Structure formats: structure tokens, C-alpha cells
Amino acid sequence: MASSLANTPEPPYYAVIFTSLRTEGDRGYGKTAERMIELASQQPGFLGVETARGDDGLGITVSYWTSEEAIANLKANAEHRLAQEAGRKTWYADYRLRIAKVERAYGKD
């Protein structure tokens, strides 16, 4: 899993903001979540990912992409679709997926 901040280029680029509330128990979730991040990072147009889940079960994963086409490619990937299906049925009590165009960005320095 990513445990550092993403070093994205100058905007514009795209962000996929995935927020979720987990159900109780792992049931294969951790392994698949890691695999999905690995899969995403191998796709064309991937710029980086940041992920966090708090003790209350609320998780946020933001992945960054060069274009909308790159996001569409990920969605079309068969392995990703299977994981989405399992997510809907088993792992998530609730979730939101938002696709956004990053227009401005600032860092610590």
C-alpha cells in the first residue's frame, strides 16, 4: 500500500476519489485492495495514489491520472471489474466514486 504522498505533475490532471465504509471482517479485502493499487499503477496514464483508512472504517483512496481515457481503461479492466463486484456485494457498507479534474495544486514547499 502507498504510505507516501503522490508527486503529481502540474495540473491539469484527473483524480478518482473513492470513499467507502467497510463492513466488518477482512474477507479477502486487504489482499485485493493491494492488488488493485498494483494493477492501477501499471496502467498507462497513472500518476500516483494516496490511501488512508481510519479506525471508524471510513476509507479514502485518491488515484491520479493524466486523462479521462486512462480512467476509462482502468474501469474496463476485467480484474478490476471483478473486484468492484465483490466490493459492492461484500466489502463496502457504502461508497462514493467521484471523478474530478484537478485544476490547482500546492505543496508544503
Place this chain on the structure above:
Amino acid sequence: MASSLANTPEPPYYAVIFTSLRTEGDRGYGKTAERMIELASQQPGFLGVETARGDDGLGITVSYWTSEEAIANLKANAEHRLAQEAGRKTWYADYRLRIAKVERAYGKD
């Protein structure tokens, strides 16, 4: 702190994606973070907020806004500016702030 997903309206709207790596120790952080979320939620144009921090110290807070003007108002708030300053100096080893226009959104149902 928010521990549920934000029920945002149909896009378009704006997202402020704040990702950070905490330094060690609280040093007033928790109280100020709660206060900043309270402050944001009282601003005109506020649509919701989602926040998570993992055990590795990486945190993500995404707040949602009707317009860029609403985000500018928050940035201009004196109390918010003081907290930003403390964040830069004391609380964050690193951070990124990204302002993005949400173009599409999906939920579990």
C-alpha cells in the same frame, strides 16, 4: 469528526483534496482539526466532508463545495489561516492541497 460519507448533489461541484503526513505527537492537532471541520461546515457553499487517517500517519480530508468562490472564502478566513500556519510549521511532515472540479459521481445504489 465526520465518520460517514458525504451526500453531495449531482455534479458539477468542487472538491478540496488535502493529503498529509503527520509529525509525531498531537501538539494541539486533534482539537484544531475538529475545529477546522466545524468552521468549514458553517461556510456558505459547503456540501460535505470526508476524512480518514491511517496508522502510517497518512491522512486524507476531502471537502466538497458549490463553487470556487466558496473555497476562496474559506482560505480568507483568519482562523483557518492561523491553523494553516501551524500546520506548515508543526503538524505536517508533508502535505498536498489539490482543488478539483467533480465532473461525475456514482454511489453504491
